[in-house]
Amino acid sequence: MSIAQNTQTAAKLRCIACGATPDSASQNFRCTACGDLLEFFFPGWTPGSQAFDPAALKSLWLNRRTSRDALDQSGVWRFRELLPHIPEEHTITLREGNTPLYRLPRCARATGVENLLAKHQGMNPTASFKDTGMTFAASAAHLRGFRWVACASTGNTSASMAAYAARGNMHSLVLIPDGKISWGKLSQSLDYGALTCQLRTDFDGCVRILNDLVRQKPVYLLNSVNPYRIEGQKTAAVELMEQLAWEPPDHIIVPGGNLGNSSAIGKALLEMRELELISRLPKLSIIQAHGANPFYRSVREFDGKKLEPMTADTLATAIRIGNPASWKKALRVLQATGGEVEEVSEIEIAAAKAEIGADGIGCEPASAVTLAGLKKLRRSGFVKPGEAVVLILTGHLLKDPDFTVNFHRGDLFTGTPGETEAAQSRYLQRPPVVLDANLEAVIAALDAAERNS
Numbered sequence: 200m201s202i203a204q205n206t207q208t209a210a211k212l213r214c215i216a217c218g219a220t221p222d223s224a225s226q227n228f229r230c231t232a233c234g235d236l237l238e239f240f241f242p243g244w245t246p247g248s249q250a251f252d253p254a255a256l257k258s259l260w261l262n263r264r265t266s267r268d269a270l271d272q273s274g275v276w277r278f279r280e281l282l283p284h285i286p287e288e289h290t291i292t293l294r295e296g297n298t299p300l301y302r303l304p305r306c307a308r309a310t311g312v313e314n315l316l317a318k319h320q321g322m323n324p325t326a327s328f329k330d331t332g333m334t335f336a337a338s339a340a341h342l343r344g345f346r347w348v349a350c351a352s353t354g355n356t357s358a359s360m361a362a363y364a365a366r367g368n369m370h371s372l373v374l375i376p377d378g379k380i381s382w383g384k385l386s387q388s389l390d391y392g393a394l395t396c397q398l399r400t401d402f403d404g405c406v407r408i409l410n411d412l413v414r415q416k417p418v419y420l421l422n423s424v425n426p427y428r429i430e431g432q433k434t435a436a437v438e439l440m441e442q443l444a445w446e447p448p449d450h451i452i453v454p455g456g457n458l459g460n461s462s463a464i465g466k467a468l469l470e471m472r473e474l475e476l477i478s479r480l481p482k483l484s485i486i487q488a489h490g491a492n493p494f495y496r497s498v499r500e501f502d503g504k505k506l507e508p509m510t511a512d513t514l515a516t517a518i519r520i521g522n523p524a525s526w527k528k529a530l531r532v533l534q535a536t537g538g539e540v541e542e543v544s545e546i547e548i549a550a551a552k553a554e555i556g557a558d559g560i561g562c563e564p565a566s567a568v569t570l571a572g573l574k575k576l577r578r579s580g581f582v583k584p585g586e587a588v589v590l591i592l593t594g595h596l597l598k599d600p601d602f603t604v605n606f607h608r609g610d611l612f613t614g615t616p617g618e619t620e621a622a623q624s625r626y627l628q629r630p631p632v633v634l635d636a637n638l639e640a641v642i643a644a645l646d647a648a649e650r651n652s
């Protein structure tokens with residue numbers, strides 16, 4: 200089924216700060232008037248215009264689930280009525296989205312929140328939520344005829360970009376911090392054929408160099424300052440509402456790094472309410488690691504009036520970001536939905552990750568900040584026991600096996616100031632057992648495990 204452009208899907212760019220509406224974006228996707236970020240808006244969606252019949256849209260999207268068409272099978276392009284128009288011949292899809300919504304019974308008991316669900320965006324083709332934005336923004340690069348696409352990354356954006364570039368016959372340039380990304384992610388961009396540069400700096404340093412590069416070379420920037428990324432990532436929230444039969448939960452909790460994902464999910468929630476696809480807004484809360492908490496500090500210390508960049512450090516390397524590009528967009532959706540911002544410690548992240556794993560789901564460290572944050576939001580009373588909560592798990596367990604193995608072996612915090620405190624989560628550790636190769640030894644291990652279970 201082709202994508203028809205009509206007045207409803209005609210999108211325009213707008214600066215989030217000065218409101219300028221340029222016809223096209225510059226190479227760095229910053230407003231040429233004031234330097235702030237751009238976003239898409241849909242002039243046809245004015246309040247009361249009834250741009251769409253909500254019931255008809257819902258049934259159209261549901262029917263596409265049985266289609267053999269590649270775009271209909273994508274959990275992003277299936278919702279194309281809510282996205283800017285890209286002609287079908289330029290679309291690049293790996294059938295992204297369509298990610299499961301799971302109950303977390305053990306975590307529910309541990310947090311006292313009975314109705315606790317996880318939407319696992321790590322079940323995307325390259326195993327992180329980035330694919331939903333990348334299918335859309337890589338298609339925009341293809342539409343514009345770029346030979347090269349590029350991003351700075353903590354590992355997941357680069358893995359995703361490299362895959363979609365390869366599918367679209369484009370070259371990709373990856374700038375990643377040397378030594379601070381997991382092998383799982385690095386191996387992906389190598390295998391998908393990217394030119395992978397490990398720079399001797401952190402993520403924020405990689406961003407600075409890339410911003411200078413795009414001014415000099417014809418490469419298309421695929422970081423989340425690119426508003427096409429945000430549009431594609433919106434669909435995760437639309438798909439979530441469909442999975443919940445359009446009955447919004449009370450809370451959605453997301454990790455915060457560069458703050459593109461929270462901005463995208465929040466934008467989708469606001470748009471869905473405007474289009475009367477949902478009748479009320481969930482509260483969208485954002486959780487950061489204590490060692491990479493510039494947004495938390497911005498909201499708590501400066502009431503969101505400014506953000507002080509910091510040198511970030513956390514074992515959750517995906518969110519090791521000290522100067523988040525989309526903080527103003529995230530602030531807007533935090534305020535519009537009435538969400539909260541929290542920070543969690545390294546030990547809280549590690550314990551939460553093991554708890555999600557023990558529910559048979561698993562995720563990467565950055566995703567686990569959501570459960571750790573939920574525990575704090577429960578303690579503060581912001582989340583009530585009877586409320587429905589959805590955690591957005593952003594990356595797959597296998598993205599960062601070193602973290603997991605070190606945690607279960609009890610080595611993760613060895614030699615760090617948190618070593619003593621970390622001992623409290625020993626009950627969550629399941630270290631591998633090395634045995635002689637005989638049946639008796641295995642039976643003895645089994646019996647011991649049974650006694651302790």
Ligand code: F0G
Nearest residue numbers: 352353355356456457458459460593594
């Ligand atoms: N979770 C995971 C697994 C991530 O990879 C990221 C960001 C986030 C959460 C935070 O999302 O930046 O939209 O607030 N990873 C980027 C990358 C920065 O380069 O892969 P955000």
